[in-house]
Amino acid sequence: MVSRGGASLVEREPVFSRDGKRLLVCTACTVTVFSVQTGEVLTVLKGHTGFVNSVVVVPNATICHCWTAALDGTVRFWDFAAGTLLRTVNVGHPVQSMVIPELCKPRDAEKGDGKRKALVAFLSVGWYKGEAKDESEEDVKGRVICYNLTSAKQIPGHLAKTRYVETLCVSPGGGLVGMADDHKAWIWMVPQGGIEKSNVIPWTILHHTKRILVLAFDSSETRVAAGDHTGRILVWENVGDRTFSSIDNDGKVRVGKFTPPPKIVMRGRVRGGGVRGKDDAASCTTYHWHAREVKSLTFTMDGVYLLSGGLEGVLVVWQMETGKRTYLPRLGGALFYIAPSLHPALFAIACMDNSIKLLNTGTMDVERTIQGIKPPFVMPKQVSMNPSMVSIEPSEGKIVVATHNLSLQFYDPASDQHVAELQVTPRNYVVGAREEEEEGLSTCVTHVAFSADGLCMATVDVRIGEQSIGGGACLKFWEKNLQNRKFSINTQIDEPHEISALSFQSRERMAVSCSDTEFKIWVPHERRASRVSWRCRSVGSYRQRPILAAAFSSDGSILAVAASEFLTLWNPATNSLVKVLSNAVVHPLQPIHHLAFVNQSNCLVAASSGERPLLTVWDVSTLSVRWSQAISVESLSVDPIRANFAVLAGVPSDTYQEGARNSDAVVGLFDVDSPAPLQYWTVRDGFGGTLLYTPVPQTSAEAPKKGDDNTMTDLVPSKSKLTYLTSTREFVVFDPYQREDEPEQPKVRDVSVPEEVSSAFTALYGKAVQPKKSDAPADVLSALSKAPWGTLLNGPSHVLPSLSVVCIPFMDSLLKKRTEQT
Amino acid sequence: MDAGRNDYVPVKAKAYPASKNPLSADARFWKAFKILATPQHIGAVTSIQFSPVDHHDFAVSSSTRVTIYDGITGEVKKTISRFTDVAYSGTFRSDGQLLAAGGETGMVQIFDLGSRQILRQLKGHKGAVHWVRYAPQDKLHVLSAGDDRTVRYWDVATSEPLSTLNGHTDYVRCGSASPTSNDLWASGSYDHTVRLWDIRTPKCVLQLEHEKPLEDVLFFPSGGLLASAGGTDVKIWDIVGGGRLVQTLGSHQKTVTSLTMTAPRESSSALEQDAPRLLTSSLDGHVRVFDLSSFKVTHAAKYPHPLVSMGLSTSSQTLAVGTSSGMLYIRQRKATEIKEDQEEKPKSLLDTTRSKKPKQLRPNNYRYFLRGRSESAAEGDHVLVKPQKGKLNAQDKFLRKFMYREALSAALATADPTVVIAVMEELVARRGLVKAISNRDAPSLEPLLAFLCKYIVMPKQTRLLVPVAHLVLDLYTESLGVSPTISHLVRVNLIVQILMFSRSCAGVVTRAVLEMIQMHLDCRSSMFIT
Numbered sequence A: 001m002v003s004r005g006g007a008s009l010v011e012r013e014p015v016f017s018r019d020g021k022r023l024l025v026c027t028a029c030t031v032t033v034f035s036v037q038t039g040e041v042l043t044v045l046k047g048h049t050g051f052v053n054s055v056v057v058v059p060n061a062t063i064c065h066c067w068t069a070a071l072d073g074t075v076r077f078w079d080f081a082a083g084t085l086l087r088t089v090n091v092g093h094p095v096q097s098m099v100i101p102e103l104c105k106p107r108d109a110e111k112g113d114g115k116r117k118a119l120v121a122f123l124s125v126g127w128y129k130g131e132a133k134d135e136s137e138e139d140v141k142g143r144v145i146c147y148n149l150t151s152a153k154q155i156p157g158h159l160a161k162t163r164y165v166e167t168l169c170v171s172p173g174g175g176l177v178g179m180a181d182d183h184k185a186w187i188w189m190v191p192q193g194g195i196e197k198s199n200v201i202p203w204t205i206l207h208h209t210k211r212i213l214v215l216a217f218d219s220s221e222t223r224v225a226a227g228d229h230t231g232r233i234l235v236w237e238n239v240g241d242r243t244f245s246s247i248d249n250d251g252k253v254r255v256g257k258f259t260p261p262p263k264i265v266m267r268g269r270v271r272g273g274g275v276r277g278k279d280d281a282a283s284c285t286t287y288h289w290h291a292r293e294v295k296s297l298t299f300t301m302d303g304v305y306l307l308s309g310g311l312e313g314v315l316v317v318w319q320m321e322t323g324k325r326t327y328l329p330r331l332g333g334a335l336f337y338i339a340p341s342l343h344p345a346l347f348a349i350a351c352m353d354n355s356i357k358l359l360n361t362g363t364m365d366v367e368r369t370i371q372g373i374k375p376p377f378v379m380p381k382q383v384s385m386n387p388s389m390v391s392i393e394p395s396e397g398k399i400v401v402a403t404h405n406l407s408l409q410f411y412d413p414a415s416d417q418h419v420a421e422l423q424v425t426p427r428n429y430v431v432g433a434r435e436e437e438e439e440g441l442s443t444c445v446t447h448v449a450f451s452a453d454g455l456c457m458a459t460v461d462v463r464i465g466e467q468s469i470g471g472g473a474c475l476k477f478w479e480k481n482l483q484n485r486k487f488s489i490n491t492q493i494d495e496p497h498e499i500s501a502l503s504f505q506s507r508e509r510m511a512v513s514c515s516d517t518e519f520k521i522w523v524p525h526e527r528r529a530s531r532v533s534w535r536c537r538s539v540g541s542y543r544q545r546p547i548l549a550a551a552f553s554s555d556g557s558i559l560a561v562a563a564s565e566f567l568t569l570w571n572p573a574t575n576s577l578v579k580v581l582s583n584a585v586v587h588p589l590q591p592i593h594h595l596a597f598v599n600q601s602n603c604l605v606a607a608s609s610g611e612r613p614l615l616t617v618w619d620v621s622t623l624s625v626r627w628s629q630a631i632s633v634e635s636l637s638v639d640p641i642r643a644n645f646a647v648l649a650g651v652p653s654d655t656y657q658e659g660a661r662n663s664d665a666v667v668g669l670f671d672v673d674s675p676a677p678l679q680y681w682t683v684r685d686g687f688g689g690t691l692l693y694t695p696v697p698q699t700s701a702e703a704p705k706k707g708d709d710n711t712m713t714d715l716v717p718s719k720s721k722l723t724y725l726t727s728t729r730e731f732v733v734f735d736p737y738q739r740e741d742e743p744e745q746p747k748v749r750d751v752s753v754p755e756e757v758s759s760a761f762t763a764l765y766g767k768a769v770q771p772k773k774s775d776a777p778a779d780v781l782s783a784l785s786k787a788p789w790g791t792l793l794n795g796p797s798h799v800l801p802s803l804s805v806v807c808i809p810f811m812d813s814l815l816k817k818r819t820e821q822t
Numbered sequence B: 001m002d003a004g005r006n007d008y009v010p011v012k013a014k015a016y017p018a019s020k021n022p023l024s025a026d027a028r029f030w031k032a033f034k035i036l037a038t039p040q041h042i043g044a045v046t047s048i049q050f051s052p053v054d055h056h057d058f059a060v061s062s063s064t065r066v067t068i069y070d071g072i073t074g075e076v077k078k079t080i081s082r083f084t085d086v087a088y089s090g091t092f093r094s095d096g097q098l099l100a101a102g103g104e105t106g107m108v109q110i111f112d113l114g115s116r117q118i119l120r121q122l123k124g125h126k127g128a129v130h131w132v133r134y135a136p137q138d139k140l141h142v143l144s145a146g147d148d149r150t151v152r153y154w155d156v157a158t159s160e161p162l163s164t165l166n167g168h169t170d171y172v173r174c175g176s177a178s179p180t181s182n183d184l185w186a187s188g189s190y191d192h193t194v195r196l197w198d199i200r201t202p203k204c205v206l207q208l209e210h211e212k213p214l215e216d217v218l219f220f221p222s223g224g225l226l227a228s229a230g231g232t233d234v235k236i237w238d239i240v241g242g243g244r245l246v247q248t249l250g251s252h253q254k255t256v257t258s259l260t261m262t263a264p265r266e267s268s269s270a271l272e273q274d275a276p277r278l279l280t281s282s283l284d285g286h287v288r289v290f291d292l293s294s295f296k297v298t299h300a301a302k303y304p305h306p307l308v309s310m311g312l313s314t315s316s317q318t319l320a321v322g323t324s325s326g327m328l329y330i331r332q333r334k335a336t337e338i339k340e341d342q343e344e345k346p347k348s349l350l351d352t353t354r355s356k357k358p359k360q361l362r363p364n365n366y367r368y369f370l371r372g373r374s375e376s377a378a379e380g381d382h383v384l385v386k387p388q389k390g391k392l393n394a395q396d397k398f399l400r401k402f403m404y405r406e407a408l409s410a411a412l413a414t415a416d417p418t419v420v421i422a423v424m425e426e427l428v429a430r431r432g433l434v435k436a437i438s439n440r441d442a443p444s445l446e447p448l449l450a451f452l453c454k455y456i457v458m459p460k461q462t463r464l465l466v467p468v469a470h471l472v473l474d475l476y477t478e479s480l481g482v483s484p485t486i487s488h489l490v491r492v493n494l495i496v497q498i499l500m501f502s503r504s505c506a507g508v509v510t511r512a513v514l515e516m517i518q519m520h521l522d523c524r525s526s527m528f529i530t
Helices: A107-111 A241-245 A434-439 A704-708 A760-765 A777-786 A803-814 B002-006 B025-031 B336-343 B349-353 B366-370 B394-400 B404-413 B417-429 B433-437 B442-455 B459-476 B484-504 B511-528
Strands: A003-005 A022-027 A030-035 A041-045 A052-057 A065-070 A074-079 A084-090 A095-099 A120-126 A142-148 A153-162 A168-170 A176-181 A184-189 A203-207 A212-217 A224-228 A232-237 A283-288 A294-299 A305-310 A315-319 A325-328 A335-340 A346-351 A355-360 A365-371 A390-393 A398-403 A407-412 A417-423 A443-450 A456-463 A472-481 A486-494 A501-504 A511-514 A519-528 A531-540 A547-552 A559-563 A566-571 A576-581 A592-597 A603-608 A614-619 A624-629 A633-638 A644-649 A665-671 A679-683 A690-695 A720-725 A731-734 B033-037 B045-050 B058-062 B065-070 B075-080 B087-092 B098-103 B108-112 B118-122 B129-134 B141-146 B150-155 B160-166 B172-177 B184-189 B193-198 B204-209 B214-219 B225-230 B233-238 B244-249 B256-261 B277-282 B286-291 B296-302 B307-312 B318-323 B328-333
Touching (some): A022 A052, A095 A168, A168 A212, A184 A212, A184 A224, A224 A294, A232 A294, A232 A305, A305 A335, A398 A720, A456 A511, B065 B087, B098 B129, B141 B184, B193 B225, B404 B417, B417 B433
Parallel strands (some): A294 A335, B045 B307, B214 B256
Antiparallel strands (some): A074 A084, A095 A120, A168 A176, A176 A184, A212 A224, A224 A232, A294 A305, A305 A315, A346 A355, A355 A365, A398 A407, A407 A417, A559 A566, A644 A665, A665 A679, A690 A720, B045 B058, B108 B118, B150 B160
8 A cells, every 4th residue: 555645844935724613724635624722634635736826715614625727737626624626627627726716705705696797717727829919929828817617617817917827816705816926916807797797807916126026915805915025014995985986987908908017007096105006006014023934824714813924933913003013923934824724813824844733812821733754854065974964763663854953753654643752952043034944954964873673862963063063973762652742852963963864773783873084883871870872982994985874783783884885894892894795897987875785684885976876795604796787766665573674765976967856766675685676656757855764663464473483582573665755755665565455435534523322311312411510610610611602712802703704603602402302 | 832932041151070189278267367457558568477365466667667456356456666777676575565666766665555655765776677576485584686697685674685695697587485495596697597595695506597587587386497588498497406497488489588487376167287387488479388287388369469567366367468569468367156056056045035026007107098009918819920031141141132342341341251251252262252242442441351360360261261351452452551550450461461371381281281281472572571
């Protein structure tokens, strides 16, 4: 069975379902439905073949339907409670963004018409070059069109042409549709009677001197906020007063004809001295706090507050009247999207660290985090050694990746879930520092390695000096606490040496770290009674050659160290050089980057990359080459059970170019006996990928089989899977020995909490009413929060829902039936 | 997880492993001497003599007066100022009742310490008398050494010289009485010799060639060995073995001016070894402690002025060091054992009877309305806990607001090197160290320079601080003349430290650092060292 995961949750805006219990998140070609209460995955909507860009939920609390638009040129209609596809509409153009103003309006308004109106969506689509009518439109790639989803027909013509395909946004009431396009913002008014009938869409343009990145409308649909790339937020009041109120005059534009934006007509006197570019707005106010780009903007439901987030990772709540700010700092990464929910205080924030945080603006608390696998970071340029920032925890099969802020994330590939996070050095991560984009992070974890039993971990974190002041590295050894299964630091070694590789011995507690010219063997050392710490036992080097890889044999008796192109075998017990191996077939030799002993055999695999790559399998018992092959190896992993190993072979280096960076690569499964691969798979994004063998926890049914071979210890599982992790940290887990893929079972979980088991008593009489204690103040407090309206009326008055929202659930809660059964 | 994400993580100072060889017993013993008082005298403090009876009192000779200090409180007890010229070598009689002092006039005067009256004036020396001692065993005789190249033995009662010891060919400036024999005396002279005298015969018994002008001579408690200080060396002689040179202790940079020996203690818990310690003070401002069993330096202390005299009480509780600038440092070791005894004093029965019964508060008292405020919650009470905000240090407050320069200044104000280093490393990680160091004015630059001067040679900090020092020098070369303190700090301390560092650690530090220092010195030596 193949399982995939690791998709980014924060590429597109998350959307709350109408009942506020589910959160729909675009995850590459799928839409994942999360439960707001638990943060679990409920359903995955699979069907799109391109990246899903927009999700629009049908405004009905009882029906869980939604429209999705994707780059594959289709718009699909789903039941996301059941996870079934209901309808597919083929638009024919890659859809970058879709809004359906009709669906923003309250449900009641639609009921009045009796018959359903046609559902018209605004789409921002990419336009192929060939379809351009004349030469001048060649580089104009984006179009905004209207599309009738009911009849699956495009309304002829387009609303705007843009240089790039831009993202649309819609006002909460569905009256205005906006689009930020370079230095200007397009605002369209959706006609009251429906687009089909009126056939006229009035529009206006707001101008700015800087590139506008994001737009937001307030609920009254007169105010437009725009964030630009310098960190300013512009708020226009009474947008479109002139244009939209006098539709019959100059502002009228017929759908179906693109007209270039008209020159600004000075009509009468210029109103509002502060209006930027003399646009159709009463006034324009600038708010400035963000130092970097404003990435996301949202008005609260009542329009009193404006939420903005930028690269700094600080959520700013602006009080529009006074300009007063409240901050929520240290959210862990740039804030890409702030999605409002029906509850006025609840917002979903999409963060750069691939997490969606559910924020309560009443308490300014992050209530829940939906965490995906964390994204890779820009390595500092100064780190020249080959880092191994991805590892696998052998005991539990968790992927361990190094992330921002000197952290390690433990991620479960089987369930595609975040498990834990461990900060190697506690410090505050300064999000969005300007230098970070140019020079990479100033601190990062470069190596992580585990002992075979998973009880010991070693990490290396480096700090890059500022103008070569204060740089340094730190090697840390961690011990796993068996009770709470967490790692705690055991030894910290400052400035060990410039570590290029790190490896543990499988039998004993022993680790080796390699640097430019030497390798050091670290062993636990009892300093005082009951206090064991790691220390350097011995140092070795071979002709001052740079050492890039080292590996212990499975029985721990041989240490293989790759000193540049030479393979040196050492006795780790005595620290003596046993043998030097060199493959004299190819000249000149390339430095060996990857080195591993193959289990269940006496073989050693060494791989080098570069001009003349070479994959060599040595027989250690005869000290001879079994076979070798010219493969450029990106990653090498050894099967923990069989005498096999898998390599990720990249593009041959002579054809290596910048353009071929993320081209196809091959995962090959090899046997030590033959250079022909047992099996191979082609994968994408080969550059920077990692292959890892994951032990599968043993089931009880397989346990008796293992009894006959005594060589294995109990810890070694009898099955293993191969995990391939790309440089963008998407991964696929598969069984390399299984040919046919089993059909995947779509899993659907219900949002509701599992109900209590009904007893015979409740079946007969319904639930007994528990007498409430009212003496202790604690009970009063808990009773308040347990009351049906308790959660509704929780929080400050400005974040309370509007009366119309609260009324029906409040009445429902009061009129709740005593039993469901009778 | 989320709650922790929103909290600011304060900068934590790095914890270093405990030193493998913690402070030796000697170092702990001598570091326990804390400064009690630092009185300033008018002239150089030429002599400090402790009273043999009253264990803490000591006489300090400086300028035209001899001051008696109480070594317990560090206060002046008495001042004898009846000298017409500079007084030298104020010394107690063996019972502590009388005080003898020499002087520039060549007269040795005997004072009564109670009334401060001049009891006797011993006239005979034709030059200044720099050294006077009472005979340790009897109360009647005084030995004095003068610049007239003679040593005279006086009978105090009659004010007559019993014998005049001739032989020295230059000023006689120091001497010592043998602790074992009444008749054996040693004197040291600027003629590079130590002479041993048997006062029964006016002839020199033994002559030791020190080869440097003698500044101080001291018998060992056993009486068989003699230490002599002259030039930068201290030499240990075996007298019983006919004046054999046992050892030369040469660890001072400048002339050794004074020798003191710890008294053999009865139950010394701090100093386990029985061997006495020899304390030497020198014009280079150092006091060094030698273990006399191994002749090794076990402790050293640095003073900011050239040292000319030193005294240690017989109980090793009080140490007084006199400098050429007239500053006197009185250091005292806390007697911890005494305090512990006092604490164990049982409470008297009277205390328990005095316990008052709680007063009934009435509404006419203001406290009546405040009652119960500090009451602790009873069983079953519902406790609402206000979340406590962790208190942040000044440097963390500034770091949180990205005020890097102020954060570094706040860290420097703590005077804790681990905190400063932690803040510096945090600033490096935030790429803000250069910003934090640059654009400082004189008052904010001084602490940084002082810190660099002090800690640049510490091996733990060198790796970070040497480049920082270079950066500071690069940034502030132009504005050196702004403040005299900064000029001094940069010119003298930093350069000297870097020089000394490069010299002393030549074999240890990496070549790169050395090259940097060398380069730096090459380009800067012309600028600073004038």
